[in-house]
Structures are given as C-alpha cells and as structure tokens.
Amino acid sequence: MSPSYTLTITFAIALLAGIALKFWLASRQIHYVASHRDVVPPAFAAQVSLAAHQKAASYTIAKTRFGMITLAWESALLLAWTLLGGLDILNQELASIAGKGMTQQLMLLAAFVAIGGVLSLPFTLYETFVLEERFGFNKMTIRLWVIDLVKSTLIGAVIGLPIAALILWLMGSAGELWWLWAWCVWMAFNLLLLVVYPMFIAPVFNKFKPLDDEALKARVTELMRRCGFAAKGLFVMDGSKRSAHANAYFTGFGSSKRVVFYDTLLAKLSPGEVDAVLAHELGHFKHKHIIKRIASLFAMSLVGFALLGWLSANAWFYTGLGVRPNLDGPNNALALLLFLLAVPVFTVFIGPVFAQFSRKHEFEADAYAVQQTSGNDLSTALLKLYEDNASTLTPDPVFVKFYYSHPPASERLARMAGAA
Ligand SMILES: [Zn+2]
Numbered sequence: 001m002s003p004s005y006t007l008t009i010t011f012a013i014a015l016l017a018g019i020a021l022k023f024w025l026a027s028r029q030i031h032y033v034a035s036h037r038d039v040v041p042p043a044f045a046a047q048v049s050l051a052a053h054q055k056a057a058s059y060t061i062a063k064t065r066f067g068m069i070t071l072a073w074e075s076a077l078l079l080a081w082t083l084l085g086g087l088d089i090l091n092q093e094l095a096s097i098a099g100k101g102m103t104q105q106l107m108l109l110a111a112f113v114a115i116g117g118v119l120s121l122p123f124t125l126y127e128t129f130v131l132e133e134r135f136g137f138n139k140m141t142i143r144l145w146v147i148d149l150v151k152s153t154l155i156g157a158v159i160g161l162p163i164a165a166l167i168l169w170l171m172g173s174a175g176e177l178w179w180l181w182a183w184c185v186w187m188a189f190n191l192l193l194l195v196v197y198p199m200f201i202a203p204v205f206n207k208f209k210p211l212d213d214e215a216l217k218a219r220v221t222e223l224m225r226r227c228g229f230a231a232k233g234l235f236v237m238d239g240s241k242r243s244a245h246a247n248a249y250f251t252g253f254g255s256s257k258r259v260v261f262y263d264t265l266l267a268k269l270s271p272g273e274v275d276a277v278l279a280h281e282l283g284h285f286k287h288k289h290i291i292k293r294i295a296s297l298f299a300m301s302l303v304g305f306a307l308l309g310w311l312s313a314n315a316w317f318y319t320g321l322g323v324r325p326n327l328d329g330p331n332n333a334l335a336l337l338l339f340l341l342a343v344p345v346f347t348v349f350i351g352p353v354f355a356q357f358s359r360k361h362e363f364e365a366d367a368y369a370v371q372q373t374s375g376n377d378l379s380t381a382l383l384k385l386y387e388d389n390a391s392t393l394t395p396d397p398v399f400v401k402f403y404y405s406h407p408p409a410s411e412r413l414a415r416m417a418g419a420a
Contacts, residue, residue: 004319011345025399026064055390077116084322085323170182210233210236224278229285
C-alpha cells in the first residue's frame with residue numbers, strides 16, 4: 001500500500017470512529033439526563049427546585065442534540081474539504097487567479113476561513129437566537145451580533161494575516177529547521193496576545209468599569225492580600241449585554257494582570273460568595289495551573305510544528321488527504337490547512353486525558369478556596385451558578401469522563417462538605 005493510500009484509509013477510519021464515539025457519548029448523555037429528569041437528586045433537594053432541575057435537563061438535552069447536528073455538518077464539511085477535493089479546487093482556482101506565491105497562499109487561508117465562517121453561520125445564528133433564546137439566556141440583538149461579527153473579522157484580519165504571512169515566509173525561506181523558527185514566532189505571538197488581549201482587544205467588545213462597590217472592593221482586596229496577590233485592577237464587565245450566563249476570570253500577566261467580574265455574577269452572588277469564587281480562581285494561580293497549562297501548550301505545539309515540518313515535505317501528505325500539491329510553487333498554506341483539519345481527527349481520542357487533568361485542577365482550586373474563604377459560600381455560589389447556567393446536576397458519568405473540564409456539582413460539593 002502506498003503511503004498516500006495508507007493515510008487516506010487511516011484518516012477515514014479515525015474520522016468515522018471519532019464520529020461514532022461522539023454520537024454514542026451524546027446519546028448516552030441525553031438518555032441519562034432524561035431518565036433523571038423527574039427527581040432532584042437527594043443531596044440537592046433542599047436547595048434546588050424541581051422546576052430548575054427540569055429546566056437544566058431540557059437545556060442540556062437541547063444543547064446536546066444541537067451538538068450532534070453540528071457534528072454531522074462539520075464532519076461532512078471536513079470530508080468535502082479533504083477527500084472530496086474541496087481544498088484542491090480552491091487551491092487550483094486561486095492559483096489560476098493569483099499565480100503561485102505568497103499572495104495566493106494568503107488568499108487560500110483567507111478564503112478557507114471566510115467560506116468556513118459562512119457555512120457555519122446558520123448554526124451560530126440558531127444557537128444564539130433560537131436555542132439560547134428559548135431558555136432565556138440570549139440578551140443579544142441581531143444588530144449587536146452583526147457589529148460583533150464585523151469587529152472580530154477586522155481584528156482577525158489585522159492580527160491574523162501578518163502572523164500567517166510571517167509563518168508562511170519562514171516555511172519557504174528558513175531551511176530545514178523552519179518549524180523550529182515558526183514555533184518560536186508562534187509562541188512569542190501567543191505570549192504577546194496574553195498581554196494585548198485584556199488591554200486592547202477585550203475592550204473593543206465589552207465595557208470594563210473599575211469595581212465601584214467599596215465594601216466588596218475592600219473585601220476582595222483583603223482576600224487577595226491574604227493570598228499574596230497583587231492585581232492591577234478589579235473590573236466589572238458588561239457581560240449582560242450578550243448573555244445571562246455568569247462568570248469571573250483572572251486575565252493577563254505581569255503588569256496587565258486584572259480580575260474581571262461579569263455584572264451578571266455580581267448581581268447573583270452575595271459578597272461572601274463572590275469572595276469564594278475569586279478564591280477558587282486564585283487557587284488556580286497558587287497551584288501553578290496556569291503556568292502548567294501554558295507550558296503544556298508550548299510543548300504540544302512544538303510537537304505539532306515538528307510533525308508539520310516532516311509531513312509538509314512529503315507528497316503523500318497532500319495526496320492522501322485529497323489535494324494535489326503544486327509542483328512548481330509553494331505548498332505551505334495547503335500544508336497548514338490540511339494539518340489543522342486532520343490533527344483533531346486523531347487527537348479526539350486523547351481528549352479524556354486533558355479533561356482528567358482539568359478536573360483534578362478544579363478540585364485543587366476548590367480546596368484552596370475552602371481553605372481561604374468559606375466552604376459554605378463556595379457551595380452556595382456554585383449551586384447558584386449551576387442553576388443560573390442551567391447546568392445539569394445529573395450528567396452521564398461516561399460523558400463526564402470524556403468531556404467535562406469541571407467535575408459535576410455532586411462531586412465538587414461532596415468534596416467541599418468533606419473538607420469544611
Ligand atoms: Zn476553576
């Protein structure tokens with residue numbers, strides 16, 4: 001069997017196996033949630049009403065069903081781009097318009113992103129304006145949605161095109177070890193984004209006001225001092241203009257570090273509960289989860305770039321995925337796109353490993369919060385957030401193992417009760 005044929009077969013099998021696995025998990029989740037719909041689990045019976053529990057069940061089922069339809073559509077698109085020759089046609093068409101060089105390659109990347117964006121548009125619109133709307137979460141108007149789309153497209157082009165051009169140039173001009181240079185550039189770019197995003201990009205979409213509730217500010221500042229943290233500012237973000245979902249996060253590093261509370265979070269939680277949620281976030285820092293995450297991202301992208309360096313030099317990588325490489329011009333943009341399309345098909349299967357690490361980190365952050373604030377406040381805060389986000393209290397255990405970045409409420413609260 002030729003390497004090209006082997007790749008085609010392996011890719012097709014992995015894709016089918018991945019789809020079958022995801023469908024199986026989704027249907028497990030739907031059945032499990034539906035069969036636990038009529039009774040609030042005893043541990044939560046005192047705090048959660050049957051109506052809220054049933055709303056969470058309906059929301060979870062609706063989202064999971066929608067996820068299955070999206071998966072079917074995305075898988076069809078992936079096949080169309082690769083084995084059915086979509087990327088090949090696009091590449092040849094653009095080559096006949098723009099010749100074979102940097103311009104054509106950038107056009108290929110831009111056209112791919114634009115076409116993909118348009119084809120997923122009905123799904124994005126449905127999710128926001130039908131699904132989220134039905135459960136009372138959507139606060140967005142069509143006008144705001146269009147403005148967001150225009151802004152993010154412009155920002156994506158202004159930031160994305162130069163970095164893409166730089167990487168394509170390295171691929172073509174930096175010799176055998178181009179992938180090492182490209183990796184350095186990519187990492188530097190990501191670090192820069194960590195600083196630039198909270199200061200310059202996030203404010204394009206949301207308003208950030210300094211926290212002006214003096215009592216809460218004093219409380220939070222005292223908590224941070226006690227935990228040994230210095231942030232440059234406490235901010236409130238107008239999350240309510242898009243969604244009723246609530247959140248809080250820590251962002252940036254060095255001098256751009258800041259704490260951001262969604263206005264929706266402050267509206268729902270008591271000061272003690274806000275403290276507990278923030279202490280959980282601080283726990284992620286104390287346990288160096290953020291650094292670990294960044295370090296593993298660095299390591300994985302190094303492997304990725306090295307793999308891309310090897311694959312892009314072999315003709316079978318292109319032909320095996322349904323594309324004829326240019327014989328008299330660069331194939332770098334093609335290699336990038338094929339790589340980004342093909343890699344997730346194979347990495348689905350290691351997803352549970354990352355989810356497992358993530359859940360372990362969440363337990364550690366919870367334990368830290370219990371230690372620094374009050375386990376009771378953290379429990380009630382989490383329950384409010386689960387209820388407000390209509391997160392189910394009864395997810396399928398296998399689905400959890402595979403996908404959940406956070407442990408289910410029952411496990412988190414049981415550990416807190418044990419620790420308090
Ligand atoms: Zn967390």
